[in-house]
Amino acid sequence: MFRNACSSSVAIGIGAALGLALASGAATAQYPERPVTYVNPFSPGGECDIAMRMIQPKLEERLGVDVPIEYHEGGGGAVGWAHVADQAPDGYTIACFSIPHIIAQPLARDPGYETDDLELIYTYQSNPQVLVVRDDSPYENLEDFIADASENPGSITVGGTGTASGNHLGAVRLMQAADIELTWIPFPGTGPTIPALEGGHVGALMTNSTVAHQNSDKFRALAVASEDRLPFMQDVPTFRELGYDIQEAIHRGVLAPAGFPDEAKQLLAEHLDEITGELAPRMEEMGHFVEYLGPEESAELVERLQPEYRQLLDDIGMLD
Known part of the structure; x- marks a missing residue:
């Protein structure tokens, strides 16, 4: 779990990262120097929306900039994730994600993005x-x-x-x-x-x-x-x-365009880890299982589940 995997050396590195240059046109900037757009790929009132509204003010407090929420709904989230994949990986666009959606959609059809076009920052809950x-x-x-x-x-x-x-x-x-x-x-x-x-x-x-x-x-x-x-x-x-061997869950968290600057990714992951800890009692009361998965653990989750969903979609004739 990410909360237990952070060493003091990592924490020092994160603090130093605030003074490091970021890629993609932000070479001399302190991160963040402007609002970070938070994309909701689903309609208002859903699980992503509820979680984002809980996270948003806490993230703004920590980053010191606005984190406006934008809705890009449609296609079961595909419209929003395709939009994020098209954005510059400069640290200023993030989005709510759902697994298996971001794995299964590109396997089943052309949703306008590939799983590898997206980079997971943090996974905070599952259902x-x-x-x-x-x-x-x-x-x-x-x-x-x-x-x-x-x-x-x-x-x-x-x-x-x-x-x-x-x-x-x-x-x-x-x-x-x-x-x-x-x-x-x-x-x-x-x-x-x-x-x-x-x-x-x-x-x-x-x-x-x-x-x-x-x-x-x-x-x-x-x-x-x-x-x-x-x-x-x-x-x-x-x-x-x-008598029916069925297990299926949705994992939810925050992602960004692939190539997102490492310093920004690590800083956001640390903030989201703290925020998830603060929100855990409320999430559990709502019926969520709280997860604390950082970038590497989230990537491992995708890697583990991809073969399973590829096989499932192939079995039912939905594999593209």
Whole structure:
């Protein structure tokens, strides 16, 4: 974990980095000397948006400059990440990321960017996927849901963020494991999925554990795609204990264009590590698992997951 991996020599180096020259036109500048744009690739009200709003003021306080949030939504985050990939790697554009999105999207189609066009700075939280329905749904449990899907292939609509996203791939894993057909309904972010299920516009959501947890008064969680039951949802069984070996989670953090200056990357990672520690109790209360992964650990996470998602997409005929 990044918080435990930082030595005093690294800390000294970070302090010295403030006086070092940065690349790409910032050769004589102290970093940062102007606002750092924080891109949200999803619609307002979703998980990235909520986390960014929590992080933004704390990051501004530490950097001493404004960190304005810009929305570049669409394509399940692809529009925003393509925009970031096109920016100069000068230290002044960062964005919220979601894994597996930034891995799976370029494998499944041409989203306007490649995974290698982006450089991960820090990973601060993750969420297992949860299958939820309305509390008045006829599906009392996962068995009811799968039985109906088996008898009426494609009749159940399941909503979530984008395609080749954590939500989507969670639903794909369920279809594979249970040998059923569901109709996937993609949304531009998590925010719009909640009223869509409330209004009966979709039959279910494959969504983040935070959504299931925070809406437990109106949604019924049928199963969670984690190894063990969640501490804040102890009454919800895992897919695995119900006979379906499904695990899927979304990891969230901050990235930048590839080639981002090392000094800026390390400084931001250190600030984000401190901020994550401060926000951890609040994140956990919301239903997140807090992570403390710096640049190297985040890159290792991507490297570890790429073969898994390549195989999954190949199995379902989505590999580009």
